[in-house]
Amino acid sequence: MCVCVCVCVLQVQSVLQPFCLSVHQLRTISDLLMKDLIKGLGKHSHHKAAVKMLPTFVRSMPDGTEHGDFLALDLGGTNFRVLHVRVLEEEKVVDILGSQTCSISQDIMLGTGEQLFDHIAACLADFISSQNLKGQTLPLGFTFSFSCEQKKIDESILLRWTKGFNCSGVEGRDIVQLLKEAVQRRGDFTIGFVAMVNDTVGTMMSCGYRDQSCEIGLIIGTGTNACYMEEMRNVKRVEGEDGRMCINTEWGGFGDDGTLENIITDINRTIDQTSIKPGVHIFEKMISGMYLGELVRLLLVKLTEQKLLFKGQRSTTLLTAGTFPTKFISEIEDGKGAAMVTAVAQRLALQSHLVLQPFCLSVHQLRTISDLLMKDLIKGLGKHSHHKAAVKMLPTFVRSTPDGTEHGDFLALDLGGTNFRVLHVRVLEEEKVVDILGSQTCSISQDIMLGTGEQLFDHIAACLADFISSQNLKEQTLPLGFTFSFPCEQKKIDESILIRWTKGFNCSGVEGRDIVQLLKEAVQRRGDFTIGSVAMVNDTVGTMMSCGYRDQSCEIGLIIGTGTNACYMEEMRNVKRVEGEDGRMCINTEWGGFGDDGTLENIITDIDRTIDQTSIKPGVHIFEKMISGMYLGELVRLLLVKLTEQKLLFKGQRSTTLLTAGTFPTKFISEIEEPLSGLENAKRILSSLNVPYDFVDARIVRLVCDTVSSRSARLCAAALATVANRIRVNRGLKHLKTTVGVDGTVYKKHPNFSDELQAMVRLLAPDCDVTFILSQDGSGKGAAMVTAVAQRLALQSHLLEDSDGDSEEED
Ligand code: BG6
Ligand code: GLC
Numbered sequence: 001m002c003v004c005v006c007v008c009v010l011q012v013q014s015v016l017q018p019f020c021l022s023v024h025q026l027r028t029i030s031d032l033l034m035k036d037l038i039k040g041l042g043k044h045s046h047h048k049a050a051v052k053m054l055p056t057f058v059r060s061m062p063d064g065t066e067h068g069d070f071l072a073l074d075l076g077g078t079n080f081r082v083l084h085v086r087v088l089e090e091e092k093v094v095d096i097l098g099s100q101t102c103s104i105s106q107d108i109m110l111g112t113g114e115q116l117f118d119h120i121a122a123c124l125a126d127f128i129s130s131q132n133l134k135g136q137t138l139p140l141g142f143t144f145s146f147s148c149e150q151k152k153i154d155e156s157i158l159l160r161w162t163k164g165f166n167c168s169g170v171e172g173r174d175i176v177q178l179l180k181e182a183v184q185r186r187g188d189f190t191i192g193f194v195a196m197v198n199d200t201v202g203t204m205m206s207c208g209y210r211d212q213s214c215e216i217g218l219i220i221g222t223g224t225n226a227c228y229m230e231e232m233r234n235v236k237r238v239e240g241e242d243g244r245m246c247i248n249t250e251w252g253g254f255g256d257d258g259t260l261e262n263i264i265t266d267i268n269r270t271i272d273q274t275s276i277k278p279g280v281h282i283f284e285k286m287i288s289g290m291y292l293g294e295l296v297r298l299l300l301v302k303l304t305e306q307k308l309l310f311k312g313q314r315s316t317t318l319l320t321a322g323t324f325p326t327k328f329i330s331e332i333e334d335g336k337g338a339a340m341v342t343a344v345a346q347r348l349a350l351q352s353h354l355v356l357q358p359f360c361l362s363v364h365q366l367r368t369i370s371d372l373l374m375k376d377l378i379k380g381l382g383k384h385s386h387h388k389a390a391v392k393m394l395p396t397f398v399r400s401t402p403d404g405t406e407h408g409d410f411l412a413l414d415l416g417g418t419n420f421r422v423l424h425v426r427v428l429e430e431e432k433v434v435d436i437l438g439s440q441t442c443s444i445s446q447d448i449m450l451g452t453g454e455q456l457f458d459h460i461a462a463c464l465a466d467f468i469s470s471q472n473l474k475e476q477t478l479p480l481g482f483t484f485s486f487p488c489e490q491k492k493i494d495e496s497i498l499i500r501w502t503k504g505f506n507c508s509g510v511e512g513r514d515i516v517q518l519l520k521e522a523v524q525r526r527g528d529f530t531i532g533s534v535a536m537v538n539d540t541v542g543t544m545m546s547c548g549y550r551d552q553s554c555e556i557g558l559i560i561g562t563g564t565n566a567c568y569m570e571e572m573r574n575v576k577r578v579e580g581e582d583g584r585m586c587i588n589t590e591w592g593g594f595g596d597d598g599t600l601e602n603i604i605t606d607i608d609r610t611i612d613q614t615s616i617k618p619g620v621h622i623f624e625k626m627i628s629g630m631y632l633g634e635l636v637r638l639l640l641v642k643l644t645e646q647k648l649l650f651k652g653q654r655s656t657t658l659l660t661a662g663t664f665p666t667k668f669i670s671e672i673e674e675p676l677s678g679l680e681n682a683k684r685i686l687s688s689l690n691v692p693y694d695f696v697d698a699r700i701v702r703l704v705c706d707t708v709s710s711r712s713a714r715l716c717a718a719a720l721a722t723v724a725n726r727i728r729v730n731r732g733l734k735h736l737k738t739t740v741g742v743d744g745t746v747y748k749k750h751p752n753f754s755d756e757l758q759a760m761v762r763l764l765a766p767d768c769d770v771t772f773i774l775s776q777d778g779s780g781k782g783a784a785m786v787t788a789v790a791q792r793l794a795l796q797s798h799l800l801e802d803s804d805g806d807s808e809e810e811d
């Protein structure tokens, strides 16, 4: 029964799927439209252009000194209206002194032009006498919401009817002329100067009276369209190069030349072909109120035909065009607060959606999360608030990013990610590159991760000794960069106190101790090699620094791997716990700890709680446990168990393998979400987990993976957007251009994580232009960079001291 429900839902989804446009598709559409805007403006390309880009001869926005009484006509939207309007200069307001709505019957909409204009003139006459305006000859503004080629403000040739109008003998004629003739035919009133405007232009102008920066007018009503102020030099069909002119894009016509073929559905084609003007205003027919209800009706009919709705029983009413007006959509969505897609799914009682729902974070929720994190960043930086802060905001004593003059040979250690590595690194000044001369991965057993500190550091020293002898470096004493990817309180670059273990490490006797000291002691215990000065770096810092060598605007380091974290360049004046006001210092946010004080209570699910409570460190790094590679697989596994318990998967049959913690590693998620091979991978993985699955199960498992990884990407995006905004605000900038160096298996290996993350950052931080560069071997190289920068700075301050000494001697 349940599987049957799922099958239905999947079938419903496959009917609705073509209506779901991805961010990628939207970008393509935007690119195509941009091309069409330019084509429409061109002198020679215009005649073939689907998007007409019509000059309106409106050259300036209201400046607030306009005033007087006017008549206004408004034709082309839901209602036809006549108005008496007063523009008041002092108050900067437009008053409506009177208005009247006249109905326009279907007969008139499809009759002759003479009938239409006679009807308009009759309404006008009626209104004028009801308002006692008969003796006056008022100027008239005519909002005529159809595509018109204007020669001047009072001459407007109708190119073509849209939106259900099709009066004969009007296309190709001047609307002003037709109106005047109709008024003359009556002879019982007069009108003054007539100005023709499209509804978009009217909208922009009326808003522009209140807010002078209003320079786009947008209509999403019966039809859809926009106008905007274009530079005259680009309006090739009108003479003159200076200033701006309002252009009525008529974007409703986008796609009329076939451009939108890839996104058009069979239902869209039916809508177009059964419309009064087939082939005209394709884009509008996918968007506007005149068509939305009909789109829904046709979808409902299709779902009924496939027996996915209404027990497959047809209703003559539903089969009749126009019986599902667009306002029904608003009514249904208002009622339920959910999109129609969800409503359909709810009707089918898909309980697995209910189970997954808490993992789907809305943009609104992400904005709230970002606001909360911003508060926590500030709290972590504060002198007196720091000790209570969940987000630790640790000073790193890295004050400058590489300047490209660093060089030399270094050893590097890299502990805390998927692998523990030892590296021999060369920084080459001339080529601006960091070369890895040799590297070795050493395994760290679970025993060591949970053993004593001494065992851990002896193991590290042993790996180092091994490597040094294999590289013939025994006689040298190289400086060492130690990428140690855990939260440490640094006092200086070579003193770093572990605050607490995270990510499955829990060696005794290390928290609260200086890592440099513990490493040096272990090296001394062996006595068979020496190391030079040690610089401690977090992996985020290493990543930022190694990318910073290539791109000097890189000032954020981001890790989404076993754990998650970011560092960024903060203004010294805000780093209250370190003396000095000038310049910047890199801050290791340790955002993994966000939520440890309960801040994220509202978005945490029961599954998150289980993950936390069964972890080695309950209550610690709550945010990280929702995002990073160490936990994603386990989140999916627990969800699969829950869905099985609710008999929504695997016919409700439990498998001991699936019930065992750790049997669903995070890499399974990437494999299952792979666009082409994903479903096949899912089947292979489900077989290995000994669960009795069918085709529907495989799809639901994929949906679960997608839900969990997508939440991770969105949470990360919210956090990164917060950091980017922080930098922007710090520098008093309206717009920030910045680069993020990124590393970590989740970011690198998951098929669409990086796309989703980047798209969400753009959405959540629209004022920040963030470039992502992938760090290759970032932490190892970065540790060397930090060491090199520290050496450069030490050398510079030496030189400075020497030259101070010199000048004293000269004195
Ligand atoms: C690696 C670094 O490139 O990225 C590690 O060398 C870092 O130090 C890691 O922790 C993060 O990714 P993961 O997925 O290995 O934890
Ligand atoms: C149609 C018309 C256009 C109008 C829009 C919104 O697309 O062609 O002129 O602006 O509808 O009403």
Ligand code: GLC
Binding pocket: 416, 417, 484, 485, 486, 487, 502, 503, 538, 539, 540, 559, 561, 562, 563, 564, 565, 566, 590, 592, 621, 624
């Ligand atoms: C954990 C560590 C942090 C590290 C991150 C990514 O959150 O606490 O220091 O940067 O993992 O590896």
